[in-house]
Amino acid sequence: MVNKFKIEGPKIPARIETANFQDVYYEEDPFLSNCMIDNARLDQEEIDQLVISKVIFRNVSFTGASFPRIDMTDVVFENCDLSNAKFNDGIIHRVIFKECKLLGVNFSSAHLGNVRFEECLANMSDFVEARLKQVIFNQTFLQNANYSDCELLKVNFHQCNLNDIDFTQTDLKGIDISTCKFTRINVALENLSGCEVSPDQAIGFASLLGLKVKE
Numbered sequence: 001m002v003n004k005f006k007i008e009g010p011k012i013p014a015r016i017e018t019a020n021f022q023d024v025y026y027e028e029d030p031f032l033s034n035c036m037i038d039n040a041r042l043d044q045e046e047i048d049q050l051v052i053s054k055v056i057f058r059n060v061s062f063t064g065a066s067f068p069r070i071d072m073t074d075v076v077f078e079n080c081d082l083s084n085a086k087f088n089d090g091i092i093h094r095v096i097f098k099e100c101k102l103l104g105v106n107f108s109s110a111h112l113g114n115v116r117f118e119e120c121l122a123n124m125s126d127f128v129e130a131r132l133k134q135v136i137f138n139q140t141f142l143q144n145a146n147y148s149d150c151e152l153l154k155v156n157f158h159q160c161n162l163n164d165i166d167f168t169q170t171d172l173k174g175i176d177i178s179t180c181k182f183t184r185i186n187v188a189l190e191n192l193s194g195c196e197v198s199p200d201q202a203i204g205f206a207s208l209l210g211l212k213v214k215e
Contacts, residue, residue: 004154004156004176005134005154005156006134007114007115007116007134007136008094008114008134009094009096009114009116010054010074010075010076010094010095010096011054011074011094012054012055012056012074012076013034013054016034016035016036016054016055017034017035017036018035018036018037018038019032019035019036019037020037020040021037021040021042021045021060024047024050029049029051030047030048030049030050030051031050031051031052031053032050032051032052032053032055033052033053033054033055034053034054034055035054035055035056036055036056036057036058037055037056037057037058037060038058038059038060039058039059039060040060040061041060041061042060042061042062042065043061043062043063043064043065044063044064044065044066045065045066045067046065046066046067047066047067047070048067048068048069049068049069049070049071050067050070050071051070051071052070052071052072052073052075053072053073053074053075054073054074054075055074055075055076056075056076056078057075057076057077057078057080058078058079058080059078059079059080060077060080060081061080061081062080062081062082062085063081063082063083063084063085064083064084064085065082065085065086066085066086067085067086067087067090068086068087068088068089068090069088069089069090070087070090070091070092071090071091072087072090072091072092072093072095073091073093073094073095074093074094074095075094075095075096076095076096076098077095077096077097077098077100078098078099078100079098079099079100080097080100080101081100081101082097082100082101082102082105083101083102083103083104083105084103084104084105084106085102085105085106086105086106087105087106087107087110088106088107088108088109088110089108089109089110090107090110090111091110091111092107092110092111092112092113092115093112093113093114093115094113094114094115095112095114095115095116096115096116096118097115097116097117097118097120098116098118098119098120099118099119099120100117100120100121101120101121102117102120102121102122102125103121103122103123103124103125104123104124104125104126105122105125105126106125106126107125107126107127107130108126108127108129108130109128109129109130110127110130111131111133112130112131112132112133112135113132113133113134113135114133114134114135115132115134115135115136116135116136116138117135117136117137117140118138118139118140119138119139119140120137120140120141121140121141122137122140122141122142122145123141123142123143123144123145124143124144124145124146125142125145125146126145126146127145127146127147127150128146128149128150129148129149129150130147130150130151131150131151131153132150132151132152132153132155133151133153133154134153134154134155135152135154135155135156136155136156136158137155137156137157137158137160138159138160139158139159139160140160140161141160141161142157142160142161142165143161143162143163143164143165144163144164144165144166145162145165145166146165146166147165147166147167147170148166148167148168148169148170149168149169149170150167150170151170151171152170152171152172152175153174154174155175156175156176157175157176157177157179157180158176158179158180159179159180159181160177160179160180160181161180161181161182162177162180162181162182162185163181163182163183163185164182164184164185164186165182165185165186166185166186167185167186167187167191168186168187168188169188169191170187170191171191172187172191172192172193172194172195173191173193173195174194174195174196175195175196176195176196177195177196177197177201178196178197178198178201179198189205192205
């Protein structure tokens with residue numbers, strides 16, 4: 001994959017100790033840093049304005065967890081299940097989601113910067129009114145995902161499944177979807193200007209204009 005922009009990776013110390021997520025409850029303000037959480041079940045956890053810094057989550061389940069207004073910086077999620085988790089209104093910076101399950105995850109109104117989604121399952125995920133800057137979705141399933149009214153700046157979708165994705169009221173200028181697969185996406189024609197597509201995709205979009213392409 002050739003990136004047209006630079007992504008900053010998480011800055012995590014070479015040596016970190018394993019910790020217990022429940023340690024956040026011993027802090028005056030919910031805060032977790034400089035540690036690894038491994039093989040834990042944190043389903044249905046609910047914490048407002050949680051701060052996480054320099055943490056690796058490995059084989060952790062967050063199914064149905066709710067972390068509105070979360071502040072995450074320098075965090076790695078490996079093989080985690082975040083299905084239906086809520087990170088709405090959060091600040092997510094220098095974070096990697098690697099081989100994670102993100103079905104129905106809620107990033108609405110969140111700010112994501114320098115974030116990578118690597119080989120994730122993120123169908124029906126919610127990015128409504130989110131702001132994404134320097135974000136890469138690589139080999140990720142995004143069927144029925146909602147990117148309505150998003151701000152996308154230096155965002156790359158590489159070899160993703162975008163079938164039935166919703167880009168309503170979202171400007172795709174400078175966004176490259178040429179390597180992605182879909183049979184249908186929801187996008188207004190005026191928001192396609194400047195979007196990078198493959199020749200086959202261009203033929204499909206031409207049909208939206210009522211054009212008949214001769215081969």
